[in-house]
Amino acid sequence: MARLEKVIFIFFAVLAVLPLLLPDWPYWGRVLSSALMLSSLALAQNVLLGYTGYPAFGGIAFFGIGGYTTAILMKSYSVPFLPSLLVGGMVAGFTALIIAPPLMRLKSHYFAITTLALQLALGEVVANLEFTGGTDGINLPIYRGPFEGYFFHFMFLFLALISFLINLWVDRSVFGYALKAIREDEVAAESVGVNTVLFKSFSFGISSFLTGLVGGVYAYWITYIDPTSMFDPLLSVKTFVALLLGGVGTTIGPLLGAFLLEMVSEIVWSGLTEVHGIILGLLIVLGILLVPRGILGVR
Amino acid sequence: MSGKVLEVSDLRAGYGDVEILRSIHLHVSDGEIVAIFGSNGSGKSTFLKVVAGLLRPWGGSVRYMDEHIEELSPEERVRRGIALAAEGRKLFLGMSVEENLLLGSWIKRDKVRENLERVYEYFPQLREKRKTLAGDLSGGQQQMLSIGRALMSEPRLLMIDELSLGLAPAVVDRLAQIILSIREKEGISILVVEQEVSLALEISDRAYVFDLGTIVDEGSSEELLRRDSIRRTYLSLM
Numbered sequence: 001m002a003r004l005e006k007v008i009f010i011f012f013a014v015l016a017v018l019p020l021l022l023p024d025w026p027y028w029g030r031v032l033s034s035a036l037m038l039s040s041l042a043l044a045q046n047v048l049l050g051y052t053g054y055p056a057f058g059g060i061a062f063f064g065i066g067g068y069t070t071a072i073l074m075k076s077y078s079v080p081f082l083p084s085l086l087v088g089g090m091v092a093g094f095t096a097l098i099i100a101p102p103l104m105r106l107k108s109h110y111f112a113i114t115t116l117a118l119q120l121a122l123g124e125v126v127a128n129l130e131f132t133g134g135t136d137g138i139n140l141p142i143y144r145g146p147f148e149g150y151f152f153h154f155m156f157l158f159l160a161l162i163s164f165l166i167n168l169w170v171d172r173s174v175f176g177y178a179l180k181a182i183r184e185d186e187v188a189a190e191s192v193g194v195n196t197v198l199f200k201s202f203s204f205g206i207s208s209f210l211t212g213l214v215g216g217v218y219a220y221w222i223t224y225i226d227p228t229s230m231f232d233p234l235l236s237v238k239t240f241v242a243l244l245l246g247g248v249g250t251t252i253g254p255l256l257g258a259f260l261l262e263m264v265s266e267i268v269w270s271g272l273t274e275v276h277g278i279i280l281g282l283l284i285v286l287g288i289l290l291v292p293r294g295i296l297g298v299r
Numbered sequence: 300m301s302g303k304v305l306e307v308s309d310l311r312a313g314y315g316d317v318e319i320l321r322s323i324h325l326h327v328s329d330g331e332i333v334a335i336f337g338s339n340g341s342g343k344s345t346f347l348k349v350v351a352g353l354l355r356p357w358g359g360s361v362r363y364m365d366e367h368i369e370e371l372s373p374e375e376r377v378r379r380g381i382a383l384a385a386e387g388r389k390l391f392l393g394m395s396v397e398e399n400l401l402l403g404s405w406i407k408r409d410k411v412r413e414n415l416e417r418v419y420e421y422f423p424q425l426r427e428k429r430k431t432l433a434g435d436l437s438g439g440q441q442q443m444l445s446i447g448r449a450l451m452s453e454p455r456l457l458m459i460d461e462l463s464l465g466l467a468p469a470v471v472d473r474l475a476q477i478i479l480s481i482r483e484k485e486g487i488s489i490l491v492v493e494q495e496v497s498l499a500l501e502i503s504d505r506a507y508v509f510d511l512g513t514i515v516d517e518g519s520s521e522e523l524l525r526r527d528s529i530r531r532t533y534l535s536l537m
């Protein structure tokens with residue numbers, strides 16, 4: 001596995017120089033940015049589901065929180081992008097930390113459904129607030145500055161790298177051991193002295209912080225956000241499919257699953273426009289049936 | 300200190316609306332092995348859960364080393380020296396033997412290597428199997444791992460739930476010898492919940508008999524072994 005992880009670092013390096021090599025960059029830039037965005041989301045979810053055993057079906061709620069916070073700070077308070085993004089991630093992370101102790105009393109599908117309800121409810125709240133632009137959403141300026149044309153590719157690449165490094169750290173650290181103990185048996189983890197509430201909360205906080213950052217970059221990338229795009233249940237589904245396809249609880253699986261799903265989706269989309277949804281759905285079902293633990297799955 | 304490691308008075312506890320434990324009075328002295336036995340559903344395991352902090356009591360007091368611990372979290376109780384080898388062994392089945400043991404030393408991470416060696420001395424089989432997944436061990440080895448993991452936190456009070464459950468007699472005999480050796484070498488108190496009454500009385504200094512959430516009999520193990528009611532009801536000797 002360690003060798004495979006080294007390959008991933010080479011993969012990141014290759015992705016960093018690809019803008020200079022690929023001829024049709026606007027097209028490839030969009031495809032690769034989408035794949036890197038999905039990778040970051042899947043890696044963020046992996047901290048919570050893969051290592052802690054808590055499936056947040058509505059984890060995209062924090063994508064929305066991060067995206068909206070970034071957009072509001074930029075648009076209404078003229079804060080530059082990067083500080084806005086950081087605050088967006090932190091608001092998402094702290095929100096998760098605050099709600100974690102009561103929310104994470106629920107387990108497995110109860111937790112999953114509750115987070116999904118939170119995502120849908122937050123979407124409705126945002127749609128009815130004035131300062132969020134309601135259903136009209138928020139328009140953001142088009143990015144003009146260094147690396148124009150490549151900026152969002154590098155931003156998503158950076159987020160994917162950070163998410164990957166955090167997964168590596170969780171996989172090998174004492175913190176990660178506590179999370180894995182909770183995933184294996186929460187009562188047993190408590191009985192050996194692991195403060196399960198604290199560790200679960202931090203896991204949820206880290207996962208949501210990363211998800212919030214991705215939401216912030218996405219908001220600036222597409223320059224227009226509304227509740228439908230930022231609290232989209234389909235994005236939750238896609239994140240879970242990528243994670244399950246690659247392998248839950250592995251450092252590389254979420255990256256592999258996200259790239260595979262995004263590339264297959266792109267090929268099917270460009271070649272079979274009319275039946276794209278059916279073909280993609282069938283491929284996902286086949287993938288899950290043939291490799292139920294994911295391509296690199298260990299659990 | 301009063302010489303009592305654990306002192307429980309008028310303890311009540313249950314699940315939902317169902318009261319399981321009714322007015323339990325029990326104590327464990329320093330260096331003593333105390334057994335709890337009784338029929339299924341008599342509240343033995345529930346009692347250990349309350350002492351370990353995994354279940355909140357409804358009333359009464361639980362004092363450990365003269366300190367009230369009713370409000371303490373399980374983590375804080377482990378830090379003070381209470382360890383539980385839980386019912387069903389509650390192992391991290393997807394982790395290796397050594398990973399399970401390392402997690403047992405969660406609150407004593409500075410002394411993990413020392414504790415690991417100590418546990419391997421009691422259970423040499425675990426050293427041989429240290430890379431094996433806990434889920435792939437035999438029942439006896441899993442019980443050894445469960446007790447070994449509890450010992451990793453350097454407890455002052457070790458609680459073992461259902462020591463002999465599902466194990467072959469030879470394995471149980473071996474475990475009983477190890478329990479006695481742990482008490483001798485570590486000088487700790489041990490509270491054992493055990494359905495096999497002859498075993499419970501053989502390894503313990505004193506014992507309590509639980510029935511329907513109350514204590515119906517208690518005394519020194521030697522005395523209980525001689526008592527007609529115990530011999531008739533639990534040992535089928537009369």
